Each structure stands twice: as C-alpha cells, then as structure tokens.
Amino acid sequence: MRAQAATPLPVRSDAVQGLLTRKRCLMSRYAPREVESKWQSAWAEAGTFTAAEDTSKPKYYVLEMFPYPSGRIHMGHVRNYTMGDVIARYKLSTGHNVLHPMGWDAFGMPAENAAMASGGHPAEWTYDNIAVMRDQMKPLGLSIDWSREFATCDPEYYAQQQALFIDMLEAGLVYRKNAVVNWDPVDMTVLANEQVIDGKGWRSGAEVERRELTQWFFAISEMAEELLDALDGLKDWPEKVRTMQANWIGKSRGLQMGFEMTAPVGDHSMVEVYTTRPDTLMGASFVGLSPDHPITRELEKTNPDLAAFCAEVRRGGTTEEALETAEKRGFDTGLTVRHPLDPSWELPVWVANFILMDYGTGAIFACPAHDQRDLDFARKYNLPVIDTFVAAEGGSPVETEAFVPAKTEKVKYINHFADLDLATGDEGIAATIDFAEKAGWGTGVTKYRLRDWGVSRQRYWGCPIPVVHCDTCGVVPEKKENLPVELPKDVSFDKPGNPLDRHPSWRQVPCPKCGTAATRETDTMDTFVDSSWYYARFTAPRATTPTDLSAADYWMNVDQYIGGIEHAILHLLYSRFFARAMQRTGHLQEKAIEPFNALFTQGMVTHEIYQTRDANGRPVYHLPEDVDAETRILKASGEPVEVIPSAKMSKSKKNVVDPVSIIESFGADTARWFVMSDSPPERDVEWTAAGAEAAFKHLGRVWRMAQDLCQSAAETGPAASSDAALARATARAIDEVTKGIEGFAFNKSVAKLYEFTNTVAKSQAPAPERAAALRTMAQLMSPMTPHLAEEVWSMLGGEGLVADARWPVADPALLVDDTVTLPIQVNGKRRSEISVPKDMPKEEVEKLALADEAVQRALAGGAPKKLIVVPGRIVNVVV
RNA sequence: GCGGGCGUGGCGGAAUGGUAGACGCAUCGGACUUAAAAUCCGUGGGCCGCAAGGCCGUGUGGGUUCAAGUCCCACCGCCCGCACCA
DSSP, X not given: OOOGGGSOOOOOOSHHHHHHHHHHTOOOXXXXXXXXXXXXXXXXXXXXXXXXXXXXSOEEEEEEOOOOOOSSOOHXXXXXXXXXXXXXXXXXXXXXXXXXXXXXXXXXXXXXXXXXXXXXXXXXXXXXXXXXXXXXXXXXXXXXXXXGOOBTTSHHHHHXXXXXXXXXXXXXXXXXXXXXXXXXXXXXXXXXXXXXETTEETTTOOBOEEEEEEEEEEXXXXXXXXXXXXXXXXXXXXXXXXXXXXXXXXXXXXXXXXXXXXXXXXXXXXXXXXXXXXXXXXXXXXXXXXXXXXXHHHHHHHOHHHHHHHHHHHHTOOOHHHHHHOOOOEEEEEEEEEETTEEEEEEEEEEETTOOTTSTTSEEEEOGGGOHHHHHHHHXXXXXXXXXEEETTTOOOOSSSOOXXXXXXXXXXXXXXXXXXXXXXXXXXXXXXXXXXXXXXXXXXXXXXXXXXXXXXXXXXXXXXXXXXXXXXXXXXXXXXXXXXXXXXXXXXXXXXXXHHHOSSTTEEEOXXXXXXXXXXXXXEOHHHHTTSHHHHTTSTTOSSXXXXXXXXXXXXXXXXXXXXXXXXXXXXXXXXXXXXXXHTTSSOGGGSSOBSXXXXXXXXXXXXXXXXXXXXXXXXXXXXXXXXXXXXXXXXXXXXXXXXXXXXXGGGTOOOOHHHHHHHHXXXXXXXXXXXXXXXXXXXXXXXXXXXXXXXXXXXXXXXXXXXXXXXXXXXXXXXXXXXXXXXXXXXXXXXXXXXXXXXXXXXXXXXXXXXXXXXXXXXXXXXXXXXXXXXXXXXXXXXXXXXXXXHHHTTOSSOGGGSOOOOOOHHHHSOSEEEEEEEETTEEXXXXXXXXXXXXXXXXXXXXXXXXXXXXXXXXXXXXEEEETTTEEEEEO
C-alpha cells in the first residue's frame, strides 16, 4: 500500500488532458443530484459492488438488518444502512472481498391488514412497496450487491425455508403439541411468549387470551444451555445484548422435591415444588399452589369458594399495573402436607395469587423469613415465620423485612439439617441438594425460563408449513420435489381469521405417503422464522437447496451485523438457534453456529415534536416541514407550537423527516454525512434542519476547494518545495479517520475530517500539494460521502474510481512531531507551556520547566517539593 | 425488586489517569456587496480585568493520586432491559 497523500499530481502537458481537466472544472456549483446519479451509474457499470468468491483476498461480510417493506424508507433506515455502507466501503478499499447484500423481510400482518382495509392482495401490496422502497434506497448510493436481492415472500425463498422445516422436523427440532397459547383476539392469531409484552400482543396491543390449541414448535429450549454458554464467546457483541439474552434464557439451579399430602386429592398424593433456595427448607411455613395448578383445578370442582377465588384471580389480568398493585391474596385449602425431614411436621396448603403455573412446577414451599412475598403473605394470614439463617455478624430475627442476602454472601445458618454453620448461600444450596439426593427425597434440577418457540400462525401472508394431515398416516411432510407449497392467490380478506382455512380447494391434496385424500396444514410460520436464516441465504440466494455449502463456507460468518437494539432478544436468539439447527441438518458448517461474529446496535434517529391543541385540549401534531424551526410557529397559520423534546421519529407524533425529500433538496451525501456526524453511532441522533444544512454547506465547501484547485493545479504542475505541516496534517487525518471507522466512532472521523478541511483551506502549501491532500480527503470521506468523494477525486486527477482505490496509509514518521508542546502544571493546575524537541532528556525539560516564568512566580524563590516529568506529555511542579 | 447504561457550555458531543470543552450547531463581531443571500475571517463555559493574568467549573458529598470528567465509596437524577421467576 502506498500513501496517497505523498503521490504527486500527474503532470498534464498535452492538450487533450488540458481540455479534459478544464471540462471537469466547468461546473459552477455543487449539484448533488447530477453528481450522485453520475457516480451511481459509474459504479453500476463497473460492477464495483458485485460480490464473487475470490480466495486471493480475505472476505468480509457486512450485513444490516433487512427492512420490512412498509412502503417508505425512513431516517432510521438511512442511518442503519449508511453505517453498514461505511464499513463495507472501508473494507473494500482495504483489500477485502466484500459481501454487502440487501433484501426484504416481506411476510407479515400489515400486508394482510392493508388487504382487509382496501381490498387488494397482500402480495401486490408487498411487491409494490418493495419497488417503491428500492427506488428510494438506490439514490443513497449504498455499496450493495443488488444481484443478490430477495424477498422472504418470494416462493423461491420460502420453498427453501419449507425444505429446512422438513429437515428440522426429521431431525426432531420441530414438533407438534397441544398447548395453552397466547391468543391475540385482534389479530386472531397465536403469539410466541416473546411477542407478548406486558400481557399484550406486541403488534396489536390487545390483551392476550389463553387458549388451548395444537401448535407447531421449534425445540429451542433443548439448546438453552448451549445458547447460554456460547454467549461468552461473542466477544464483539454488546455486553448489554449478551446480558439480555442470558436473562431471557433464565437459567436457574434448584431442588425439585415432593411434599406428601396427608390426604390425596384425586390422583394427587404429592405436591411437587421447585426452589432455588432449598437451604431455607427448615424455614418452610406453608405450601402454595398456583390457581392454575392441577390440584387446585381438582379442588375447584367440589369447592365453590375456591373456584370463585381462582376465577377472580384469573380475571385480575397480567398487566403491569395489576401486578404491581396486586395484593398478596390466598385461599386456605384446608389440606396439609408433611415436611420431608419431619413427618410429624404438617404444613398448610394455600392457593396464592402470586404463584405462576408456567414457572417451575406451579407450586412452591414458602419461606417467609427469606422471601419478601412470602413474608407479606405470612403476616397477612398469620402463618409462622421461621429463620433459617441470619447475617454472619450481628444477625437478628426477621420482623417486617425478609432477609434475602446474595447467594455469594456468607451467612450463619441457625436452622439446618446438614451441619451448616457459617457458609455462603451457594454452599448451603449445594449442601442441601446433596443431602436431599442422598436421602432420596429431592433432585437437583436446572431450569430455564426459555420456552420452546411456537411458530404456528393462523394467517395467510406467511410461509405455509409444508405438511399434510392424513387420516391413515398422520402428519406427513410434503415431498421436497413438491416444494414450494405455494400460497393460493385467490383468497379473500373480507372475514377475520385465516383465509387458507376457507379456501375451497387449496387444502385438498393427496397424502405424500399413501396417496389418499388428505388435507394441508393451514398454519403459516411466524415471520421471525423468515429472518432467522436470511443471512445464510444471501451467500447463495439462487441455490436450489437452502444454502450452497461451498458458498456458505466461503462467506459465512457475517463479520459485522448492524441493527436496532429492539432485536436484542427475539431475532438474534432465533437466528442463533437456526444457525445451530441448520448445522445439525447439514445446511451450514460447524463454524457458522454463531452466525454473527460482531454485532453493533445503532441508536435511533429522533426529532423534536411540534404540537398544538384542538378545541378540546387534545394534542394535534405537526410535521417539521410545516413548522418554522427558528420562530416555532406554524408556517401556514402563524400559530405558535409547543415543542416537546426529541423522541424516536414516529408517524403518530408526526416528528418525521422524509429521507426522500432530504435527498431531493440536499443529496444523499448530505443525509449520510449528517447521520454519521455528531452523535456516537450507538446513541440516538437528533435530526435538526440546521444540522442538515450545515452538513450540506460543508460538502459544498469541500467541493469548492476541489473546484478551485482543479483549475489552478492543472496550470501549475508539480511543486518544487514541499509543505511539512500539510503532510503531517494529512497523515494525522488518515490515522484518526481510520481509527474512528474501525472503532465504530464515525462521529470522530467526521470531526477529524472537518478539522482537516480547515487545515487544507488555510494551508499555504503549493497547489499540487493541496490537491494531493484533498485527494486523500476524498478517500477518507468516501465511505461516508461516496459520490462527492468520486467527484473530488476525479476533479483532482485521481486514477479510476475512488471506490476502487486503496485506502491511504499514514507515514508513521509524519505522525510524530519533532517538537512537542508540554503543558506545565503547578500543583496540578496548568500554568504555562513550553515547546521542546520530542526527545529532549528529562533533566533538560526539568531545567526549562523550572526556568519558566510562571513556575518562578509560584516558587517565589523556594525549591519545588517534587517535580514530575511525563515525557512527551506533561510537567507538574509541586510547591 | 434484579441487571445494564448514562449525567461535561445555550445544544449535539470530544478527552490511553496528564492542557476539560476537539469538531459541529446556535450567538456575536468583521470582510465582500448598493443591499441581501451565499461565501470568507474572527469570537465562542462563567466571573474579575484595558491587558497580562487570576478565580471558579464535568449531577452532589467524600476519598485515592504529583495530577481525577476518567479510579474508589456513598447519594441524587435520567434512560433501557427483565420481573409476583419460587
């Protein structure tokens, strides 16, 4: 690699070259629209971004989370895809073979809702939206290999997803079971646990109901341990995401044990409980059952009071407020159970509203002394409170506050059966499990919060589950040669529910096994399935199997994945599961079971909200374009608006800025430059009209500088002298911009480029040297503002496309200054500075520092107590 | 309640324990112009001072250090995730 900055401008002596140069310099002002479309055509013609396997270069796969085709791109897309583009273009210019694809996460409810509302077909709606969004996205000048584009609703894609499903079914990773499911009564479909937020459907916001249905599941919980353990290896993922996933998987180690009932209820003679604090067993006060526990159900049949209690609890709902304010309430069943360590010790059995059926066994033993909920309950119903342990020092019995120390904390056991005295909770727990297992009344059990992933959806616009129900053969997978099981086109959306169920003929098929009349499965897959393997498909998007193993081997893993934090759990966990499932079914290599080597979660684009109020005092929101940003009045009426602090751009608050209109008025480079500047990429960035204009002005300034030099440099020829300061500034710019890009600190790269622009503008260096500096600047800007970079590069005689040029390398010698300015502190406060040669010996620096006027003043004739010299950094005189 | 993050000018934000406020925006002043826009140059934390310079200053209070925005302790505030999880 060579340092571009040091390359002299080629001498242009012949008339043809002169003419060409003059022609390039003709434009009178920066016209982004012309410039941008010109270079986009140039890249397309040259095939600059078409990826092909090439073992002579290191590969680099950069991927941004693909968009849902909602109909319009928004600023969040611009930011997300610009970040990916910066990385992709940078990697390209550092000699990598880059794969940077784009596609569409195209199945889903909105298409069906649109069909219901306006009568079209979801496919039509979706493909129209894709066409519009592609047209809006292309002007951004992203370095995308569009030849790999696909939509997940393409039969070609979902055929392979169905093939995968069948392979997973055969591998035992998919199964069907009767399950109580989360039913969204508005969307009329089942939701995964992950899609229920605070008891409401993630999309509809409707209160979720519980229903029992036969559903398809992916066996993700089987991989809970592996998915948890492997998080440690994801060094280039944000800590936050790893923590969120670990919490979601929710591993706990505890003891499962039975309490013998003194009188059986139906078939039940034992109450099975699970506890993570078995060391508190001697503090047991009562046994608690969930209102949904089988024993409770049995008792309800004969006990109307209990049935009434349970009904009321169930009605209580699971909303956040309900839970927070809900009082601990219980119902004494009158039953008793024996304590496993003392058969004469009988504990009462209560049904309590705070016990969940879907965690553990749905039953607990309560130890009020060491659990606040249990304590509240015990105090309310006058149940005993028995301390098991107290603080190691100065411990006193529990009164109104439960003593719940961390498991790592040492406590003094005062009531235990395994000879424990001073021990940590963890030690106590381990000892108890050990004791119970030896005595045979309990088992150490590891539990996970993670549930199997229910993927059945009773919707039309999704990937059909490729199985057939046959009266004789049962559930039979469709033959692979019959894939895709294609969605019928002639469907109606005039009624709620699943159109596939109502279709007159689609369901009727022969059984793939015995050939007799059978019916198709009408459930379609959760759309999260579609996005769980698309990254692998991009490596060979037209393969006739889900993946092409040699292409996958070459391109996988994704080296850098970029997207929103909102996908920290669902999408990323499912993708990790799918990569493992694909490896087990032979569709990915072992190395790809963690598909994303590095993850970056970018912040949102926000904007102020402008509101007025209607006659009833209800807020009315206004688009930024309708408001004068400075005076804060409505342009149309002159009415003042209330300004609400910046929030995520959202249609409902109307605080949106349309990328299309920004591109039209300022160009794509301005939009790209702006979203990369100011805010660190992981944080939110606030879109402001002033900021966008400033970005535009800056790009215009760079363009003008190039324009000026384009003319003068062409006339002047190479320089006789050279300007050391400019060379050094160039080297520093290369160094810092590069570091910024590599460290995902694009805002710092942008800041450095501003600084470098100022330096070049003020430089008195000969024109060819300034032109060289500007060519380097064009390269450094090219990941962010690729079109302007090409324009400047070409105006100043750069060879070929800047997109093909090798990233500049700073000469290390130029990064070190011969002389350094050392600040001089007196007692830690900066008082003066001296300029010294960079390798001046310490003793001489000391001498100079002490001779300094400010130091002399501070010393007032005395001697310093201490003198610290940090070479090349600072001097501190202590007086 | 548990886990994670953050708090720096009027604003967005810089700052391997080593000159706090890089860079951008806003402001103000100047140049160019008949004028305006555009552009260019300068100013740009607060207070005192003509200046040189001084004092204060990174949410609050303590501590470690020659030196703290940065490290430690306690507190306050904001944001995000999880949560009657046994």
